[in-house]
Amino acid sequence: MNPLFKLIKKQDTISLIILILLIPIVTRLSKRVNFIYILLxxxxxTLILNIACLVLIYKKIMIINGINHTLITRMGYKNTQQTTYSFMIIITLSFLIILYGFLFLIYGISHMNIKLLLMLVIYTFLYLFEISIIYLQFNRKSNILYIALPIIINLAYHYMFF
Known part of the structure; x- marks a missing residue:
């Protein structure tokens, strides 16, 4: 098992799951809308759940930066880079699958159209792009831009299209 998976803490996972479970209470929308509409x-x-996940991943990459000299010595720079990026993508895709699955179970896919499906695909790729921006911090000094830019992109996408 990859040693980076030790970075996944129980309290972080529980916090994200609680935030996901609060969606129906906070949104107060009926079942007449579909899960993609709610998501977008x-x-x-946008303001709480996505930013919480981005900040958690930012914190994890800061932890990796603190120990990367030992990882690079043991695994080599290129392998460490690839493993770290793969870890971030796996964690992000797991988060999105749990989020999409929960929203699908609660709201279903009624009133589905191709525009909403396309927006979901764009949303997923944009979120992965935001994670890639956070990854740019790997083996560099900490800089607020590595978290500020993904948050700004997240908010801009949400408020420009919806």
């Missing part, structure tokens, strides 16, 4: 238009998901 909910201010709660």
């Amino acid at each position: 238009t909910s201010n709660y998901i």
Whole structure:
């Protein structure tokens, strides 16, 4: 098992799951809308849930930067880079799958159209792009831009299209 998976703490996972479980309470929307509509238009998901996940991943990459000299010595720079990026993508995709699955179970796919499906795909790739920006911090000094830019992109996408 990859040693980076030890960075996944129980309290972080529980916090994200609680935030996901609060979506129906906070959004107060009926079951007449589908899960993609909720995902894309909910201010709660954009302002709280997505930013919480981005900040958690930012903190994890800062921890990796603190120990990367030992990882690089043991695994080599390129392997450490690839492993760290793979870890971040796996964690992000796991978060998105749990989020999408929960929203699908609660709201379903009624009133589905191709525009909403396309927006979901764009949302997913944009979120992965934001994680890639955070990854740029790997083996560099900590800089607020590595978290500020993904948050700004997240908010700009949400408020420009919805």
